[in-house]
Amino acid sequence: MQVAERAGVSLASTSRALHGTGASRTMVDRVRAAAAELGYSPDAIGRSLRMKRTFQVAFAVADIGNPVYVEMLTAIHEVVAPHGYRVVVMSTGPTVGTTVDLVRSLGSGFVDGLIVSPLRTDDALVEAIRQAPVPVVVIGRSLEKQGIDSVSTDSAAGLGQAVAHLVEIGRRRIGFVNGPLDTTPGAARQRGFDAATSAAAFAGDHTETERADDFTVAAGLAAARRLLARDPEAGPFDAVVAANDLLAIGVIRAAGELGLSVPRDLAVTGMDDTEIGRVFQPSLTSVSLGSADRGRAAAQLVLDRVGDAVEPARQIAIGPHLVVRESTATQEKSAR
Amino acid sequence: MQVAERAGVSLASTSRALHGTGASRTMVDRVRAAAAELGYSPDAIGRSLRMKRTFQVAFAVADIGNPVYVEMLTAIHEVVAPHGYRVVVMSTGPTVGTTVDLVRSLGSGFVDGLIVSPLRTDDALVEAIRQAPVPVVVIGRSLEKQGIDSVSTDSAAGLGQAVAHLVEIGRRRIGFVNGPLDTTPGAARQRGFDAATSAAAFAGDHTETERADDFTVAAGLAAARRLLARDPEAGPFDAVVAANDLLAIGVIRAAGELGLSVPRDLAVTGMDDTEIGRVFQPSLTSVSLGSADRGRAAAQLVLDRVGDAVEPARQIAIGPHLVVRESTATQEKSAR
DNA sequence: CGGCACTCTGGAAACGTTTCCAGAGAAGTT
DNA sequence: AACTTCTCTGGAAACGTTTCCAGAGTGCCG
Structure with missing residues (x-):
């Protein structure tokens, strides 16, 4: 930000000007001009640290090569990108154990939410998901009783x-x-x-x-x-x-x-x-x-959660059709 | 980190202990124990801010649904994941203009490198890539003369x-x-x-x-x-x-x-x-x-670049075969 | 003309790490 | 025994942002 002090104003004003909140016209113009001149764009990391938001969601599956998951990925990307969110692709690994590890690793806070479609599920995974520090949405079987957001299909x-x-x-x-x-x-x-x-x-x-x-x-x-x-x-x-x-x-x-x-x-x-x-x-x-519908629904669910925590776990079912x-x-x- | 002060030691020591660098055995044990007790894992954002590394690379294509790109994505993931890197999937959009925007957005530093496979290329894009603040590797045509790392195939x-x-x-x-x-x-x-x-x-x-x-x-x-x-x-x-x-x-x-x-x-x-x-x-x-080879090669190229900047731009050509x-x-x- | 409300600005703190630096103590050497 | 070297530890700064808070200036109303 020190670069944008070329405008001769404080950091606070710079931030406000770039976000258009509570800054005067002249201030906005001035800062915008300086920013454009320097080709400045705000640092995502600093921003994330302060806001406690990464603007990223993860999508984890066993095998990203499977066309079904590709369709989901595309749909998820389509839904979250307009909200300024990026999609991180992760692998659950073949076993339920590595999936649990993945969910636990969410603790380091590199994403704001996770969409996961596990091939296999067990109690440890359910527990890990419930304890997860960020919203997790499961695509697969319904986990209503377990109090976990999920998108399922019959x-x-x-x-x-x-x-x-x-x-x-x-x-x-x-x-x-x-x-x-x-x-x-x-x-x-x-x-x-x-x-x-x-x-x-x-x-x-x-x-x-x-x-x-x-x-x-x-x-x-x-x-x-x-x-x-x-x-x-x-x-x-x-x-x-x-x-x-x-x-x-x-x-x-x-x-x-x-x-x-x-x-x-x-x-x-x-x-x-x-x-x-x-x-x-x-x-x-x-x-x-x-598949695409399930991806979209899951993405929307995650987005809703990071927005603010609606209380009860939600289930969305997508009907199959021949x-x-x-x-x-x-x-x-x-x-x- | 304040949580891990439960071990009764300084932040500095905690960090060292968790990384195993220059800390005594007893210190390591103590901190590890406290960390395990609290289920602590270091915050990725704070770490990124300090280290100026996000441990993420982006992969950008026009249409992630295309099987060729899926193969590349899989290969890239396979190469970078063992190095602790995550993969962010992005869309270049249909036009070369949106691709340029994407490359410019790298300025906000949400990723340590970019692998991009543009369907169309023009001078503005070449210039943007050359100016990019992080390593960019192009999969597609060779950009040797332009001084850009690229993986091509004839x-x-x-x-x-x-x-x-x-x-x-x-x-x-x-x-x-x-x-x-x-x-x-x-x-x-x-x-x-x-x-x-x-x-x-x-x-x-x-x-x-x-x-x-x-x-x-x-x-x-x-x-x-x-x-x-x-x-x-x-x-x-x-x-x-x-x-x-x-x-x-x-x-x-x-x-x-x-x-x-x-x-x-x-x-x-x-x-x-x-x-x-x-x-x-x-x-x-x-x-x-x-496709997989090209993905792997590009990933390795990016990894080399973030390691430290080898001077000249490198070209890798993958031979086609029937x-x-x-x-x-x-x-x-x-x-x- | 004084006071009040309102708009705008700058200072400063905070987010959670890593790493430089200095200092303390232990161990080794002459 | 004194000095040097080495190992380990804690303090503190820095990374780049956003936002709270307070203060300054301006306009309006009584």
């Missing part, structure tokens, strides 16, 4: 929609390729599949689940090979529900290897409604979980 | 590799779907295509270029429709080079609409070697520009 219900759709187009022998069961999404989607296929209204003949090692195309391919090789007595599978668009693509590739046509011989559904699924051939029927595309088209049309 | 040569490959597998009528010419990559790739197809060694019959509005699948689809509709007298195109994997996917979709089989009727190459191209059906022959996959396979094998 992916179990979403899976139900996929199953219902397949039944509706006449598929009866439905396989399920899920990811690891010890993850939050894996567990929820298994619940959804089991519920949908054991419901009284379920009109399918046969169902079976195969578990992929993670939520990638390669794992989906391997799992689908195993699943399709099983070939139940009731007859070959005529549909596969995948827990994820990437897994679904793996399934389609496995079908190709066996000479099966999608969707004629095998209808396939994904989940997350990602760009990659939209442009794939055949384009993927997928359950949208509103988007039908070529991979479950009833008559094979332009789907090559 | 995408023109990469395009040449794609053309050479197509000629080698016997394709003679080659179309080119490029993105906007006023972007750095668009211009370079056009140069590459023109050079490759006008070279004495070029054995093709006919070439033609169609320009997409941007580097997306939708734009590639539209451009490919136009291109393939042109159908030169020499005979229909038997290969298309796309400036980008996303454009290439658009081309394949357009081919599908016309009932053309890829690669039998039409061989297609992309560029960037993205995940989406790898898992697509048919998997995409693509020129890798080493990865052949199904979309140009000579005999249609397992390609579905």
